[in-house]
Amino acid sequence: MIDRWAPMRLLTDYTPANNDVMGWISWLKWLYANADWAYGAAHANGGLQLQSWAETQNTIEVWRGDVKFRSEHPTLVFSGRQFLNAGDGYTALEYYGADGAWHTIETDATRGSLRFFGGTTERTYNASGWALPSHGVLEVRWMIYGTSGGWAQMYRAYMTGWVGLTTWPTLPTFSNTVHPASDFNKLVTALEYLRECAKRPNLGSETFVGTHTQDGSYEPIGRWCWRQGGAKRLYVWLAVTDCQPGEHVYVFLEPDTYHPDTGPGRLNGGLPVVDISGDNPGQGFNIDLTSYGCTVGQRYAVEVGILKNIRLGGPVVTVGAVTLGDLGGVTRTYAPLAEYPYGSQPDAAAFNRLKNDIDQMYPAADRESPLWYEHPLASWRTPDTMGPLDRFHWRDKRYRIRHRGRFLEVRTRGGAKIVSADRTNETTIADSKGDPLTVDTESIPWLGSAFGQDYTVESYGTNEVLVAYEEYE
Amino acid sequence: MRADPGNVLNNAFAAGAVPVGKVEVDWARNGSWTDISAYVDVSEPGAITWQCMVLDPNQGLTGWGQAPMAQASVTLDNRDNTFSESVSGSPAYQYGLYGLPIRISAGYMDGATPRYVPVCTGTVVDRPADSERDRTLTLASRSGARFRRRKATTVMHRGNQTSTWIARLAMEAGITDTALETGLLIIPYAHINDEYVLDEMARAAASEGGMVWFDAEEKLRFANAAHWVARSPVVTYTPERMYDIQTQARWTNLYSRVTVTYQPRRSERDTVVYSVGENLSVPPGGSVEHVAEFRWPLDTWTGVEIVAASAGGEDLSGYISLDPASPVGAKRWAMTITNTHPTQRAYISKLDVYGKPLSGRPSASISRETAGADEEREWEVGDNWNLQTPAQAEYVAELLSRLLRGSAPNRPRPLYVLPNVQGNPLLEPLDVLAVTYAPLGLSAAEMILLGYSGRFGGGAYDMDLYLADAAGIYAFDRAGFFRPGVSALGTGRMWI
Numbered sequence: 001m002i003d004r005w006a007p008m009r010l011l012t013d014y015t016p017a018n019n020d021v022m023g024w025i026s027w028l029k030w031l032y033a034n035a036d037w038a039y040g041a042a043h044a045n046g047g048l049q050l051q052s053w054a055e056t057q058n059t060i061e062v063w064r065g066d067v068k069f070r071s072e073h074p075t076l077v078f079s080g081r082q083f084l085n086a087g088d089g090y091t092a093l094e095y096y097g098a099d100g101a102w103h104t105i106e107t108d109a110t111r112g113s114l115r116f117f118g119g120t121t122e123r124t125y126n127a128s129g130w131a132l133p134s135h136g137v138l139e140v141r142w143m144i145y146g147t148s149g150g151w152a153q154m155y156r157a158y159m160t161g162w163v164g165l166t167t168w169p170t171l172p173t174f175s176n177t178v179h180p181a182s183d184f185n186k187l188v189t190a191l192e193y194l195r196e197c198a199k200r201p202n203l204g205s206e207t208f209v210g211t212h213t214q215d216g217s218y219e220p221i222g223r224w225c226w227r228q229g230g231a232k233r234l235y236v237w238l239a240v241t242d243c244q245p246g247e248h249v250y251v252f253l254e255p256d257t258y259h260p261d262t263g264p265g266r267l268n269g270g271l272p273v274v275d276i277s278g279d280n281p282g283q284g285f286n287i288d289l290t291s292y293g294c295t296v297g298q299r300y301a302v303e304v305g306i307l308k309n310i311r312l313g314g315p316v317v318t319v320g321a322v323t324l325g326d327l328g329g330v331t332r333t334y335a336p337l338a339e340y341p342y343g344s345q346p347d348a349a350a351f352n353r354l355k356n357d358i359d360q361m362y363p364a365a366d367r368e369s370p371l372w373y374e375h376p377l378a379s380w381r382t383p384d385t386m387g388p389l390d391r392f393h394w395r396d397k398r399y400r401i402r403h404r405g406r407f408l409e410v411r412t413r414g415g416a417k418i419v420s421a422d423r424t425n426e427t428t429i430a431d432s433k434g435d436p437l438t439v440d441t442e443s444i445p446w447l448g449s450a451f452g453q454d455y456t457v458e459s460y461g462t463n464e465v466l467v468a469y470e471e472y473e
Numbered sequence: 474m475r476a477d478p479g480n481v482l483n484n485a486f487a488a489g490a491v492p493v494g495k496v497e498v499d500w501a502r503n504g505s506w507t508d509i510s511a512y513v514d515v516s517e518p519g520a521i522t523w524q525c526m527v528l529d530p531n532q533g534l535t536g537w538g539q540a541p542m543a544q545a546s547v548t549l550d551n552r553d554n555t556f557s558e559s560v561s562g563s564p565a566y567q568y569g570l571y572g573l574p575i576r577i578s579a580g581y582m583d584g585a586t587p588r589y590v591p592v593c594t595g596t597v598v599d600r601p602a603d604s605e606r607d608r609t610l611t612l613a614s615r616s617g618a619r620f621r622r623r624k625a626t627t628v629m630h631r632g633n634q635t636s637t638w639i640a641r642l643a644m645e646a647g648i649t650d651t652a653l654e655t656g657l658l659i660i661p662y663a664h665i666n667d668e669y670v671l672d673e674m675a676r677a678a679a680s681e682g683g684m685v686w687f688d689a690e691e692k693l694r695f696a697n698a699a700h701w702v703a704r705s706p707v708v709t710y711t712p713e714r715m716y717d718i719q720t721q722a723r724w725t726n727l728y729s730r731v732t733v734t735y736q737p738r739r740s741e742r743d744t745v746v747y748s749v750g751e752n753l754s755v756p757p758g759g760s761v762e763h764v765a766e767f768r769w770p771l772d773t774w775t776g777v778e779i780v781a782a783s784a785g786g787e788d789l790s791g792y793i794s795l796d797p798a799s800p801v802g803a804k805r806w807a808m809t810i811t812n813t814h815p816t817q818r819a820y821i822s823k824l825d826v827y828g829k830p831l832s833g834r835p836s837a838s839i840s841r842e843t844a845g846a847d848e849e850r851e852w853e854v855g856d857n858w859n860l861q862t863p864a865q866a867e868y869v870a871e872l873l874s875r876l877l878r879g880s881a882p883n884r885p886r887p888l889y890v891l892p893n894v895q896g897n898p899l900l901e902p903l904d905v906l907a908v909t910y911a912p913l914g915l916s917a918a919e920m921i922l923l924g925y926s927g928r929f930g931g932g933a934y935d936m937d938l939y940l941a942d943a944a945g946i947y948a949f950d951r952a953g954f955f956r957p958g959v960s961a962l963g964t965g966r967m968w969i
Binding site for chain 1: 632634652654655656657658659661681696697699700702703704739740742862863864867868871948949954955956957958959960961962963964965966967968969
């Protein structure tokens with residue numbers, strides 16, 4: 001998040017001894033400024049969490065993710081679905097400990113049936129007692145073990161909880177009468193709460209070139225998930241080559257726990273929201289999520305997939321961007337209408353408007369612009385074999401990040417490159433040997449203050465980026 | 474204005490009122506006052522003088538925020554050597570004169586009862602000119618002087634209101650008697666590093682255009698810039714003759730623009746802020762003193778890493794302890810390093826202190842036109858560590874632009890002196906007075922009392938009052954500004 005938060009103080013009821021007054025430059029102006037800041041954070045343009053899946057006959061890593069552990073949000077939430085073959089297979093959710101070993105969080109050895117991991121849509125774990133490495137990054141992975149194999153798909157993974165942080169106040173209704181200082185202070189408290197909500201990582205969407213070789217069928221090549229908030233535009237950039245008649249590249253919207261057999265089913269009556277039926281040199285698609293019934297608070301995924309004929313080869317899709325943003329006519333019902341400089345007389349309507357504006361950012365499904373405080377884990381890139389494109393291989397994987405945090409957290413093997421979205425600037429970063437590495441973006445002249453601009457973190461040659469996301473501190 | 478013990482205000486404007494004065498000292502520095510008025514030759518005009526200003530008249534209105542210390546002077550009869558430090562048996566011999574608490578009070582007879590009001594309390598700082606064995610002795614005192622040389626070191630204090638930080642500094646300096654108005658702004662990061670507390674208080678006050686000073690009872694006071702909101706004139710003066718009011722048009726108060734520079738601070742990630750430069754050597758079972766001065770001030774301290782070994786390479790790290798165990802300063806750590814090993818001297822090759830340092834971000838400035846001068850004259854406010862936010866800079870710029878504005882361009886805000894008015898010990902700096910003097914077009918004109926000088930002796934008690942014309946500082950009725958808990962929404966006006 002861009003660090004422009006203005007300090008605010010709490011008022012006290014006036015006495016001749018304390019001489020407290022409410023001023024514009026000295027107080028009210030910064031509440032408006034911080035409300036604007038919080039609104040921007042609630043409508044953050046940003047990357048989505050990659051949902052990965054895998055199928056094996058023995059052992060495979062289905063998904064891995066990183067998040068900087070913070071004691072204020074100690075609860076890990078995980079969701080995935082699995083089908084294990086009969087035999088000895090089981091899934092295991094694990095975290096990497098300070099002792100350099102993987103520790104089991106939970107296992108599920110139920111075989112022969114399609115089910116959620118652990119038997120419920122979501123599993124929650126208290127991570128506050130886990131001994132983590134000194135760098136403070138919680139690394140979690142989901143494995144299929146054994147020799148009988150199966151299939152698994154990760155749906156969501158994030159940290160939540162609210163420990164030791166500000167309590168949301170009961171906001172008053174203002175009238176043109178005398179109010180105690182405590183009423184005005186609730187606006188300050190609510191804004192501090194929202195600031196704490198905004199302290200979360202900034203993910204980059206994983207983009208790539210992909211295809212599949214499953215003749216005569218549709219196969220997804222990528223899924224990305226999010227929790228619906230105030231940002232109601234999904235932007236997907238795709239380029240397609242070698243798309244022959246009868247072949248399609250589809251984009252679907254679906255609940256994040258979508259499954260074709262058990263449901264929940266896709267949005268839009270199961271029809272794609274984007275249908276590319278021929279070669280396309282590159283096109284951005286702005287998808288109005290409200291027109292497909294996406295509701296605030298619910299979790300969704302966007303799926304890109306290919307319908308391929310029976311033939312050698314097939315359509316090759318370049319996913320260039322998958323981001324959330326605002327629609328052109330975004331609504332901010334209680335956006336500030338006026339300033340209240342020295343000598344002005346703001347009335348109850350002005351304060352109620354400010355109060356309502358702040359209230360609409362409280363993280364709840366019935367708000368216009370909820371500032372979700374969950375910390376999604378940044379999914380590791382699934383292995384990029386650099387080999388021929390087929391069903392299980394991708395190429396040119398990159399993390400595309402909308403720059404707004406100072407610190408870039410990466411893991412690399414050999415090294416990686418940071419490249420501006422227009423490809424005119426690039427900086428090489430070091431080999432972290434798979435360990436977390438922090439890059440202060442202020443040390444990169446072309447990137448440091450370029451907030452709001454996209455850049456990618458990508459592999460080059462035999463050097464590989466494993467994960468990349470931004471942190472605010 | 475201060476509380477009236479009985480008809481003092483009436484007598485201050487009454488012809489024929491009988492003034493009274495009193496001088497007391499606290500020989501034992503234990504709060505027990507001894508009346509030494511008998512040693513004051515009150516037949517002499519100006520036997521007792523004092524001055525209390527919150528603004529140095531020589532510096533003009535641009536000195537806002539930096540109050541000089543109140544001072545007093547008392548001439549005493551020393552024929553019995555009471556005030557002779559070299560004469561055995563005298564209180565001065567027993568207790569000394571330097572730093573002697575001294576309190577001057579003035580007032581009027583209220584019928585048969587003398588009513589005293591303290592006008593200057595301080596400590597003796599000088600004994601100019603006179604030999605202590607002379608017949609008379611003059612003592613000079615200053616308010617707050619006992620705290621003048623007090624230094625302090627603190628850890629970083631975050632997000633304090635100005636008044637909270639001043640209160641903290643007062644505690645560090647041992648100042649227990651305070652009356653602080655609410656600080657209207659926040660100082661994001663505040664600390665003091667072995668510096669004079671009073672200087673840091675002045676900087677803190679100046680960062681929001683407020684004022685710190687010691688009042689007549691040596692109480693530490695802080696007034697915010699909205700001090701005069703809802704305050705009415707406490708007295709009205711009606712000079713009769715031209716000698717009774719002097720105007721001072723200080724062209725040094727003429728400016729066309731005020732520019733305030735601030736420098737934001739930012740807390741960085743953990744880094745090593747101090748590494749020991751050379752091997753420290755601690756004897757077996759012994760201790761050494763060491764001061765670690767950090768490269769950057771610490772927002773938060775994270776830890777310390779110590780490596781110690783004997784001359785033969787035995788790891789003695791576990792035998793090393795530090796006291797205090799964590800830094801008490803944001804920029805320094807004075808520690809006692811102890812080696813508890815009974816036989817081996819410990820050589821400390823590594824003592825790394827790490828934490829989140831504070832970095833300074835690029836400075837920025839905010840300007841306001843004052844319309845005070847036709848020509849380009851800029852008053853620059855800066856070089857104040859506590860100016861860290863655009864809010865502070867904008868506020869101070871707006872405030873000073875109003876203060877430095879006169880009735881028209883090239884006409885500075887009028888300053889006045891009312892010389893030789895009958896003494897009124899109830900007046901305090903920053904009181905609002907009303908002045909009526911038709912030849913100058915003043916009709917109940919509101920003035921801010923910047924300070925006063927007082928004289929007692931020769932049967933008289935009078936004062937010079939230093940005033941600043943308040944006209945035009947506020948564009949609105951002062952009582953109408955928004956006071957939380959008092960003003961109604963829709964009616965109360967926004968302060969700056």
